[in-house]
Amino acid sequence: MSDFTTEIKTKQPEAETHLRNVDLNLLTVFDAVMQLQNITRAANMLGMSQPAVSNAVARLKVMFNDDLFVRYGRGIQPTMRARQLFGPVRQALQLVMNELPGAGFDPNISMRQFNVAICSPLDKRLTSQVLNAIDTLSTGVSIKLQTIVNDNIEHQLRYQNIEFMISYRKFERADFCNQALFNDELVLVAAKNHPRISPHMSDEKYLKEKHAVMVLDRFYSFSSAYYDDPELQSLITYQGTDLFSVMEIVSKTDMVALVPRWLAQSNAGMLNLSVIPLPWMKNHLTCYLSWHESSSKDKGNMWMKSLLSQCVLSL
Structure with a gap:
């Protein structure tokens, strides 16, 4: 000893x-x-x-x-x-x-670049608001947005290669923080001339249709939470890389797809789609802003978190 x-x-x-x-x-x-x-x-x-x-x-x-x-x-x-x-x-x-005493962050003089991962289709809804807000509030701060998200995202957030992630996924690990931004209502979309789709769709009919989804990746996909059941996965006929391409394929076939109401309404006329409510299932999906706890006291990150939250209020 x-x-x-x-x-x-x-x-x-x-x-x-x-x-x-x-x-x-x-x-x-x-x-x-x-x-x-x-x-x-x-x-x-x-x-x-x-x-x-x-x-x-x-x-x-x-x-x-x-x-x-x-x-x-x-x-x-x-x-x-x-x-x-x-x-x-x-x-x-x-x-x-x-x-350090007096540690702070001034967006007017800072030259800091923030890196934010944002999953599809949220990039279509939030990107312009975020970029315009930064241009209005700061002359020095910049932001880099990316939609490529993979299994390495936890590592990137932990070491602040990426400061924030905006997605429909909530990080369950204790060292990650999540802030709910808003809830998206889900609807079913189908071609206007679909032979079996009507405003009075039922669960039984829904489960007999062929489905188009985003790729079933647990970090990236909008669709994965709704197709975990192997029985539901058997309904999938097409997997696209983003929801707009999914809707475009649906508009030209007899397939159906789940999408947020705002995305369906903004594209239904152009793509000639029917928009059907989903009263028989959990039809709301929460959007989260997530970050690693090690950056929680970073004054710059606190400023950016506030800005991203404010952008949501303007939707």
């Missing part, structure tokens, strides 16, 4: 000395260069000269024993090692920033 204790006591100072020899200010340079992938723009954001940032990057390469950044066109591109480091480094910096 005494030998084990002695070993711990001799190793601990060595680790502490190693950390004291690291210039932690270099990590803020790494974070800025990773965000902007341009030395000049990173220097401007940090209030440093370009040579000073280049020198810091050279020291970072020695610290991590990796090139970290390689030239790409007029900018630079991070290596795989840099991409692996970005999430943990950014999360650590944010934890420190959150505890």
Whole structure:
């Protein structure tokens, strides 16, 4: 027991000395260069000269024993090692920033870019409102919206490669936060000349039809929550990548599809579709804004969360 204790006591100072020899200010340079992938723009954001940032990057390469950044066109591109480091480094910096006195966020002077994942068809409903709101309220803040969502989304949110996700999916893990934005009413759509569809559809008739759905992916799909039952999956004849293409196919066939009422009403005339209510089933689906708890105290994220919530009120 005494030998084990002695070993711990001799190793601990060595680790502490190693950390004291690291210039932690270099990590803020790494974070800025990773965000902007341009030395000049990173220097401007940090209030440093370009040579000073280049020198810091050279020291970072020695610290991590990796090139970290390689030239790409007029900018630079991070290596795989840099991409692996970005999430943990950014999360650590944010934890420190959150505890500093007077830590705040001013959208009028900030050059921060927010990354938001938004699932189809919500992108069609919210994207223009979000972009217009940012243009109105801020001259420096920008936002990047993406509709490509996969099984890696939890990792991206945890390390703030993506700050928020807007979807019909609620994250159940304790370290994720969810805010309900609104409820969408579901309706059934079918071609106007469909031989069996009427405003007085029943559950029995509904289950005899061929169905068109979005791809059944648990993170991305609008449809997956309604076709978990293998018996219902047997009704599926067509899987599309987005609901508009699904509705277009439905308008030209005898298939039917579940879509939000707002999407059905905005396209029914153009596509010559019938819109049928669904009183026999749970016909409301909640849209959520989700983020990782580690970013909850980030003043910038709090500002963006408020803006996204306000955009919903204008719908």
